[in-house]
Amino acid sequence: MSAPLLEVRGLGKRFSRNGRPVAALNGVSLNVAHCETLALVGPSGSGKSTLGHAILRLIEPDSGGISFEGQDLLALSGGRLRAARARLQMVFQDPQAAFNPRATVAGVIDDPLRIHGIGSRGERPGLIRKLLERVGLSPDLGERAVHEISGGQRQRVAIARAIATRPSLVVLDEAVSALDVSVRGDILTLLADLQREENIAYLFISHDLGVVRAVAHRVAIMDAGRVVEMGEARQVIADPQSATGKALVAAVPRLRCGISTENA
Amino acid sequence: MTIIHRFLKTPEGLAGALLLAAFVLVALAAPFFFPRDPLSIAGPALLRPFQDWSLPLGTDRLGRDVLAGIFHGARTSLAVSLAAAAASIAVGAIVGTLAGFGGGWTDEVLMRITDAFQTVPGFLLALAFVSVVGPSLGVVVAAIALSAWTGPARIARAEVLSIRERDYVASARVAGMHPLEIAFREVLPNALPPVLALASVIVAQAILVEAALSFLGLGDPNRVTWGGMIAEGRTVLRSAPFLSIVPGIALVLTVLGVYLAGEGAVETAAKRRSLA
Numbered sequence: 296m297s298a299p300l301l302e303v304r305g306l307g308k309r310f311s312r313n314g315r316p317v318a319a320l321n322g323v324s325l326n327v328a329h330c331e332t333l334a335l336v337g338p339s340g341s342g343k344s345t346l347g348h349a350i351l352r353l354i355e356p357d358s359g360g361i362s363f364e365g366q367d368l369l370a371l372s373g374g375r376l377r378a379a380r381a382r383l384q385m386v387f388q389d390p391q392a393a394f395n396p397r398a399t400v401a402g403v404i405d406d407p408l409r410i411h412g413i414g415s416r417g418e419r420p421g422l423i424r425k426l427l428e429r430v431g432l433s434p435d436l437g438e439r440a441v442h443e444i445s446g447g448q449r450q451r452v453a454i455a456r457a458i459a460t461r462p463s464l465v466v467l468d469e470a471v472s473a474l475d476v477s478v479r480g481d482i483l484t485l486l487a488d489l490q491r492e493e494n495i496a497y498l499f500i501s502h503d504l505g506v507v508r509a510v511a512h513r514v515a516i517m518d519a520g521r522v523v524e525m526g527e528a529r530q531v532i533a534d535p536q537s538a539t540g541k542a543l544v545a546a547v548p549r550l551r552c553g554i555s556t557e558n559a
Numbered sequence: 560m561t562i563i564h565r566f567l568k569t570p571e572g573l574a575g576a577l578l579l580a581a582f583v584l585v586a587l588a589a590p591f592f593f594p595r596d597p598l599s600i601a602g603p604a605l606l607r608p609f610q611d612w613s614l615p616l617g618t619d620r621l622g623r624d625v626l627a628g629i630f631h632g633a634r635t636s637l638a639v640s641l642a643a644a645a646a647s648i649a650v651g652a653i654v655g656t657l658a659g660f661g662g663g664w665t666d667e668v669l670m671r672i673t674d675a676f677q678t679v680p681g682f683l684l685a686l687a688f689v690s691v692v693g694p695s696l697g698v699v700v701a702a703i704a705l706s707a708w709t710g711p712a713r714i715a716r717a718e719v720l721s722i723r724e725r726d727y728v729a730s731a732r733v734a735g736m737h738p739l740e741i742a743f744r745e746v747l748p749n750a751l752p753p754v755l756a757l758a759s760v761i762v763a764q765a766i767l768v769e770a771a772l773s774f775l776g777l778g779d780p781n782r783v784t785w786g787g788m789i790a791e792g793r794t795v796l797r798s799a800p801f802l803s804i805v806p807g808i809a810l811v812l813t814v815l816g817v818y819l820a821g822e823g824a825v826e827t828a829a830k831r832r833s834l835a
């Protein structure tokens with residue numbers, strides 16, 4: 296095996312709530328390989344979002360290490376960290392909240408291109424149109440305000456923004472949870488296509504074991520700031536070993552009946 | 560425009576809009592109706608109002624046209640108050656954004672400076688500043704802005720503190736945006752509406768402070784101001800009270816107009832929010 300794309304070692308993060316320290320991450324270790332989808336599941340408050348945010352350097356962990364594409368991510372700061380962000384992206388849960396209320400579709404996709412110097416000022420409108428087509432949207436949508444388009448379209452715009460700089464890892468924090476069931480399937484298909492064609496790995500944070508089973512190669516189960524179980528997706532969901540895993544599977548009755556979903 | 564329509568439907572908004580419109584028209588029309596220097600002598604001294612229809616509001620101690628003074632004084636008030644409001648909102652918004660978004664010691668230092676400016680009474684600060692630097696229109700504007708920027712700074716900071724936790728700010732960081740660009744392009748524009756709501760209060764305050772400075776002889780000596788006219792009239796208050804009363808009425812009506820328009824705007828915004 297070659298070196299993993301992302302390696303998280305013993306990550307710890309405490310928050311203080313009402314003066315009492317809460318360990319949101321308590322020694323989390325995991326790897327994500329190139330082009331792999333690792334699903335992160337666990338009960339609410341188990342620290343999934345905190346881990347995602349720490350990997351994106353949106354919060355600073357107290358202890359542990361993160362290496363990404365062979366470099367020590369926690370050692371980067373300032374301009375070097377901003378440059379490294381081109382390879383490491385995120386799609387947020389609520390596509391409404393994740394965009395500036397004044398933004399236009401073309402504007403939000405232009406941001407990463409402009410910041411990372413992809414294309415000249417004259418070339419970028421063409422790149423934006425290509426990216427919109429890439430995520431299954433009409434290139435003419437660019438002129439519209441982000442708040443004018445539908446939730447599903449907005450999440451496609453968020454994906455276009457995330458893949459604009461050709462990242463090797465995208466963290467999806469409940470990226471399909473806020474969407475209608477009908478739209479959700481389309482977005483999952485799009486994500487699978489992008490993974491195949493652009494060699495993107497996903498850290499797929501989700502509550503929905505049905506979705507996880509359909510899209511993930513491997514699953515990590517978190518509880519109270521620790522990874523309590525990790526393994527091949529179908530295997531973990533079919534026969535969870537940890538108490539947390541058993542509880543999660545038991546909470547989704549249809550999975551025990553063995554409804555099979557295509558593995559993307 | 561339905562917003563303007565709704566604004567004019569509130570009684571405060573309508574009254575304020577009418578008074579303000581009159582004020583602005585008078586200020587803009589001054590050079591057309593009274594092309595002569597309003598500080599030059601136009602007729603006999605201390606002519607009472609409504610005696611000579613070429614000088615409808617009479618003349619002052621030196622024979623200067625009072626109506627021309629009112630018109631040109633409106634110009635000074637308008638210019639000073641708008642410039643002071645714009646300057647204090649710009650400075651306040653920038654300081655508040657840097658403090659709220661920067662956090663840590665940036666926030667600490669900027670807010671202590673804001674505190675320091677806020678503890679000194681605004682008028683004293685303006686008075687001291689003009690006395691030291693010398694009276695001119697620009698200095699008066701700066702003097703007023705010097706005390707008025709703290710309100711916008713506090714409101715901008717509070718707003719920025721809530722906005723900086725939003726997902727779209729995290730999203731801008733993920734995109735690799737420079738913190739200063741995030742602060743001024745993503746955060747500041749969304750923090751502005753409540754700051755702009757302060758504009759009417761600052762404009763009204765600025766008109767009064769400018770008048771008070773002029774009254775004390777610290778206005779720009781080359782311009783007619785209402786405060787200066789009131790001060791001039793004071794020396795002949797018994798024999799010709801109209802010389803102080805006329806610019807006094809202009810001052811009161813204008814400030815009232817600004818306040819009412821501000822109230823109307825707040826009312827309209829509140830109604831819109833409750834409808835939404």
Ligand SMILES: Nc1ncnc2c1ncn2[C@@H]1O[C@H](COP(=O)(O)OP(=O)(O)OP(=O)(O)O)[C@@H](O)[C@H]1O
Nearest residue numbers: 310311312317319338339340341342343344345346
């Ligand atoms: N900024 C914060 N300040 C204080 N406590 C926090 C903060 N962010 C997270 N926490 C706490 O850390 C713990 C982990 O939260 P986190 O959001 O990572 O959970 P999660 O697994 O994403 O939950 P969910 O499935 O509900 O999204 C929780 O107990 C939460 O209350």
Ligand SMILES: [Mg+2]
Nearest residue numbers: 343344345468
């Ligand atoms: Mg979460």
